[in-house]
Structure formats: C-alpha cells, structure tokens
Amino acid sequence: MPDEPVPDKLFEPRGLNKPRGANSRTDGWVGGRPNTWHGHYRENPASRAGADAHRMVADKSYTSKVAETLRSSDAAILEGDEALFAAGLTIEPVSPGIGAVIHGVDVANPTEAQVKQIWRLLMERKVVFFRDQGHITREEHIAFARRFANVGLAFGRQRALAGNNSLPDHPEVLRLYADEAHPFAAANWHSDVTWSDRPPLGSILLSRKSPPVGGDTVFADSYAHWNCLDPVLKNFLEGRTAIHGRAGNDEVEHPICRTHPATGRKALYVNPTFTNSIAGMAPADSARLLAELYAKMYSTPEHTCRFHWRDGSMAMWDNRSCQHYAVSDFWPHERRMERVTLVDPSEEDEVPFWADDSGMRHYSVMLTSREAIDTPLGYS
Numbered sequence: 001m002p003d004e005p006v007p008d009k010l011f012e013p014r015g016l017n018k019p020r021g022a023n024s025r026t027d028g029w030v031g032g033r034p035n036t037w038h039g040h041y042r043e044n045p046a047s048r049a050g051a052d053a054h055r056m057v058a059d060k061s062y063t064s065k066v067a068e069t070l071r072s073s074d075a076a077i078l079e080g081d082e083a084l085f086a087a088g089l090t091i092e093p094v095s096p097g098i099g100a101v102i103h104g105v106d107v108a109n110p111t112e113a114q115v116k117q118i119w120r121l122l123m124e125r126k127v128v129f130f131r132d133q134g135h136i137t138r139e140e141h142i143a144f145a146r147r148f149a150n151v152g153l154a155f156g157r158q159r160a161l162a163g164n165n166s167l168p169d170h171p172e173v174l175r176l177y178a179d180e181a182h183p184f185a186a187a188n189w190h191s192d193v194t195w196s197d198r199p200p201l202g203s204i205l206l207s208r209k210s211p212p213v214g215g216d217t218v219f220a221d222s223y224a225h226w227n228c229l230d231p232v233l234k235n236f237l238e239g240r241t242a243i244h245g246r247a248g249n250d251e252v253e254h255p256i257c258r259t260h261p262a263t264g265r266k267a268l269y270v271n272p273t274f275t276n277s278i279a280g281m282a283p284a285d286s287a288r289l290l291a292e293l294y295a296k297m298y299s300t301p302e303h304t305c306r307f308h309w310r311d312g313s314m315a316m317w318d319n320r321s322c323q324h325y326a327v328s329d330f331w332p333h334e335r336r337m338e339r340v341t342l343v344d345p346s347e348e349d350e351v352p353f354w355a356d357d358s359g360m361r362h363y364s365v366m367l368t369s370r371e372a373i374d375t376p377l378g379y380s
C-alpha cells in the first residue's frame with residue numbers, strides 16, 4: 001500500500017509536551033498541567049496503543065511503523081534468535097518489557113555459549129528466570145554466579161554485617177527463610193544495598209522451597225521509570241543526586257539518573273526503602289518530589305513483571321536496571337530462598353555514576369560509613 005502524503009506538522013519532533021490548549025494533550029500525557037512535571041508522561045513502548053495518540057490517529061504510515069517495530073521486538077522475545085538456538089536455549093517472556101524465563105540450561109553445568117547468551121538476555125530483559133534448578137548444590141550456585149561476576153557477601157563487597165543472615169558454612173549464600181514462626185519478606189520496592197557506594201551488580205536467587213500460593217516477586221524496569229518522566233522533570237533531575245542511607249549508619253550520595261555501565265542507558269535510581277532525600281532541596285520540597293516520583297514509578301504495571309516461584313526456580317537480576325518487591329502474602333506457608341550476590345569485577349563500573357553528554361562520569365560519593373567497604377573479595 002503506497003504511503004499517504006502526510007502533512008509536515010506530523011513530523012514535528014514530539015515528546016516535548018507542548019500544550020495544545022489548556023487541557024488537551026495528545027502526546028501521551030496523562031493528567032497534570034502542561035509544562036510542569038505534575039502528571040504522568042506515558043512514553044512508548046510501555047503504554048503502546050496509548051502512546052502518541054495524535055499521530056496514531058492521523059498518520060497511518062507512522063502507525064504501521066510503530067506496529068512493525070513492536071511486533072518485531074515481540075517476536076524476538078517470543079521466539080528468540082539464532083544465537084540463542086545455537087546455545088540450545090529458548091525463551092519465554094514474562095511481559096513485553098521486562099523479564100524472560102530461559103529454558104534449556106542446567107545451571108550446574110552451563111556451556112560458555114549459554115553463559116554469554118544469559119548475560120546478553122539479562123542486559124536486555126533486566127531480570128531472567130530459570131526453572132527446575134533445585135538439584136544444584138550451594139557450591140554450584142556460587143560457581144554459576146562466578147561465571148558472570150565476582151561473588152560478594154550479602155551486601156556485596158562488605159564483610160558480613162550485623163543482620164546478615166548468611167549460611168555459616170557458605171558465607172556467600174544469603175538465607176531468606178520464612179515460615180509460620182518467622183514471617184519475613186522484602187516487601188518494599190528497592191534495588192539492593194543502595195545505602196552503599198558499591199551496591200552489588202545483581203543477585204541470583206534460588207527457591208529451595210516455595211509456598212503453594214503467594215510469595216511472588218515483582219520486578220520493575222528502571223529504564224522505563226526514567227524514560228516515562230516528563231522531559232521537564234528529567235531536565236531538572238539529570239545530574240542531581242539523592243542521599244541514600246541505612247538506619248542512620250551509612251549515607252551515600254547517588255545520581256538520580258544513573259547511567260548503566262554496560263548498556264549506557266539511563267535509569268531512575270531512587271527507591272522508597274533507602275533514599276532519604278534529594279540533595280540541595282528543602283526537606284519539604286524533596287519529600288514532595290520523591291513522593292511524586294514514587295507515585296509515577298509504582299503506578300504503572302506495564303513496567304513490571306511478576307514471577308511465580310516453584311521449588312527450584314531461580315531469578316537473576318541486574319540491580320542497575322530494575323527494582324524488586326517480594327510480595328508478602330504467603331504466611332503461614334514456608335518460603336525458603338537462597339541468594340548469591342554478584343559484584344562488578346570492574347572497580348570503575350562498580351560505583352554508580354551518571355555520564356554527562358560528553359561521556360564524563362560523575363560518581364556516587366560515600367558520606368558516612370560504619371563499616372569498611374574496601375574489604376577485598378576473596379575473604380576466608
């Protein structure tokens with residue numbers, strides 16, 4: 001079908017939230033006054049059909065291009081590609097934007113090609129999952145993690161800290177056990193250990209025992225969180241920092257817009273568990289802005305995936321590109337998880353940073369710390 005001639009104005013750059021009259025917007029904006037950061041900017045692709053409504057209606061060739069792009073990215077996550085097949089892997093997406101179950105690997109004995117493809121999928125999908133790995137020993141769990149990165153203790157590089165629930169004979173394995181007598185779930189949005197200036201790169205969590213119902217883990221896409229902010233707000237936040245802390249003991253200043261060291265993509269790096277304030281703002285303004293960010297971040301199910309655990313299921317996540325929340329709806333059932341923590345082997349990439357337009361990195365700064373965090377890996 002030949003393309004219809006399209007009036008020039010449809011090719012104006014979109015996305016700057018230009019008002020088209022006081023209350024009418026057609027660019028994906030939901031709520032709020034124009035040219036402020038109040039409201040919710042629904043950038044593609046998460047909102048898909050809702051995105052760019054004006055052009056969707058007015059420009060059929062644009063619509064078919066959007067549809068084609070989305071279909072081809074769906075096909076890639078629904079069907080995989082040659083490199084995955086060659087490694088003997090297939091994938092099962094969990095949602096269009098984030099997460100994928102990887103089939104065809106025994107994590108006790110993965111091939112080099114599989115390790116390479118798993119890492120590639122982790123970078124693309126932010127979190128990946130495996131089923132039926134309950135046969136692995138703790139040594140094999142640790143060895144699998146070592147194929148990708150250094151292995152830390154529960155909090156990454158630090159030595160075992162108070163409250164660290166590692167196994168006595170395997171300090172690298174963090175126990176997250178809950179049952180009727182010991183209710184527990186990390187039921188709050190976070191990425192791990194952001195009270196440190198060396199937050200761990202990611203984790204590999206194995207279910208040794210899952211509840212018959214409940215106890216899912218939800219993951220949210222931090223790139224999408226950043227991308228969906230209003231450009232006015234992005235402009236305000238980029239280059240700014242937030243103070244994260246833990247029980248008054250450790251305080252660190254992290255970029256709010258964090259650049260991923262491997263993908264170069266920008267992620268929104270604040271969370272309601274460890275972020276205390278935005279640097280340089282009056283406390284009330286900082287609290288209001290953080291509340292607004294959290295409202296935007298956690299009110300968009302399109303940016304999440306939800307994983308239902310079975311015995312032997314495994315999740316591997318990237319703390320630089322997603323957050324997680326363990327749903328605490330399974331008590332009094334037993335849920336027994338074991339986690340091995342990944343630490344970036346590159347000291348340069350380990351500390352979070354924001355890269356400005358010239359590529360210069362602006363790193364996080366530790367303000368106060370109770371513990372020595374330069375503990376070398378390879379402790380006894």
Ligand SMILES: O=C(O)CCC(=O)C(=O)O
Nearest residue numbers: 176186192217326337339
């Ligand atoms: O129990 C879970 O599903 C996740 C727990 C958690 O937050 C973690 O292991 O970092």
Ligand SMILES: [Fe+2]
Nearest residue numbers: 186191192324
């Ligand atoms: Fe966590």
